[in-house]
Amino acid sequence: MRIADAHADVLYQLRNASSTYAEASFLQAGYQDSLKAGVSLQVFALFAHPQLSPGEQLRQxxxxIGRYQRTMINTGYVQPIFYREDLFSSVQPVYSGILSLEGAACLYDSPEILQALFSLGVRGVGLTWNGANSLADGCREERxxxxxxxxxxxxxxxEELQMWIDIAHLADAGVFDVFSITNGIVMASHANLRKIHEHPRNLTDDTVREIVRRDGWLGLTFEASFVAKSxxxxxxxxxxxxHALSLGCERHLGFGSDFDGTSHALQGLATVSDYPKLxxxxxxxxxxxxxxxxLYGNFLDFLSRQLPSRKTEFASIH
Ligand SMILES: [Zn+2]
Incomplete structure (x- = not known):
């Protein structure tokens, strides 16, 4: 079965690696293993540690993005998805990639920098990681x-650029604000359910119902500390x-593994090679x-609702 994964920190792990993506054997979501497991669509998160200055985050x-382009796209290992048309224009079999930004302090509050990252292929943004920045509080910020x-x-x-709004790391008050100021699609790329396991990184039932009502998407995640106590x-x-299915997620559910970003692997779901078992x-x-x-279809449908169309993009340029 084909698999789509909405969050992996492969690019973060490759930052100081001596081997390239195609050769790297230390990754939880390595290239060869992903192909073998049936993963055909991967969202690659751009993450810089929030303790760094916004300038240093932007540099990283x-x-x-440069490394992704040079070693993954230009080499032909990954076929990039920028527009909704790209979802259906690929030659099979294919391994597609999309970029998302996790924690947006690097934007310097600037819509122009956001526009620039969009132009480089970034299609989704989570405003924060766990702490606060100039845009919002993360879910671990006590305030x-x-x-x-x-x-x-x-x-x-x-919203204007049709980039997805990712609430996975956002504090509850920020989630409420997003729902108040937008009418459109909202998603959570890698989070679990608070009703099943009480944790600040997990979502309330009301949040999940609202995601469904807006035709959004929820990616459950494999980080063990968000799944159960021990x-x-x-x-x-x-x-x-x-539980997600009981809340009406039949057409809105999928996975964001957090492979290569987790510190506590889930037993039986520790690397991409475990996907076939799931x-x-x-x-x-x-x-x-x-x-x-x-495993796949819901995320593809979400992307076809969310991603901008190449036609509107060109129409707005001319
Ligand atoms: Zn994360």
Whole structure:
């Protein structure tokens, strides 16, 4: 079965590596293993540590984009997706990639820098990582404030550009603000459910229902500390899948593994090579049709709703 994954930190891991993406054997979501496991669409997160200055974060993000272009796209290993037309124009079999930004301090509050990153292929943004920045508070910030004025401006520019709004790391007050100031699609690329496991990185039932109501998308994630208290395994993870489906996520559910970004691997779901086991479990539990939707189809549908069209892009230029 084909698999789409909405969040992996491969680019972060490759930053100081001596081997290239195609050769690297230390990755949880390595290239060869991804192909073998059936992954055919991967979102590559751009992440720079928030303790760095915004300038240093911007430098790292631009370097990662350059490395992605030079060693993954230009070499033909990854076929880039920029517009919704690209989703259906690929020659099979294919391994597609999309860039997203995780933590947006590097924007310097500037819609123009956001526009520049869009032009380089970035298609989704999470305003924060776990702490606060000039745009909003992250989910680990005790203050739990919402979006700043600059954060709201960035979100409205994202809507204009049709970049996806990723609430995975946002504080509850920020999630509320996003829902208040936008009418459109909202997604969470890698988060789990608070009803199943109480954790600030997990979403409330109300948030999930609102994502569904807006025709958005939720990517459940394999970081063990977001799944259960201790020694979490595949069965614990399945409780999140089950609960998401009970909240109406049949057409809005998928996965954002957080491979190469997790510190606590989930037993049985520790690397991309474990995806076929999850696929088998989903097939057994929910049947082939729903399993295929959760593994791939729902994310593809989300992208066809969310991504800008090449036609409108050209129309706006001329
Ligand atoms: Zn993350």
């Amino acid at each position: 993000v631009l370097e990662d 739990n404030a919402g979006l700043t004025r600059a954060g709201k401006q960035i979100v409205s520019m994202m 020694e979490a395994g595949l069965e614990d993870f399945m409780r999140h899948v089950d 696929a088998e479990r989903l097939d057994k539990e929910y049947g082939r049709e729903l399993a295929e939707k959760i």
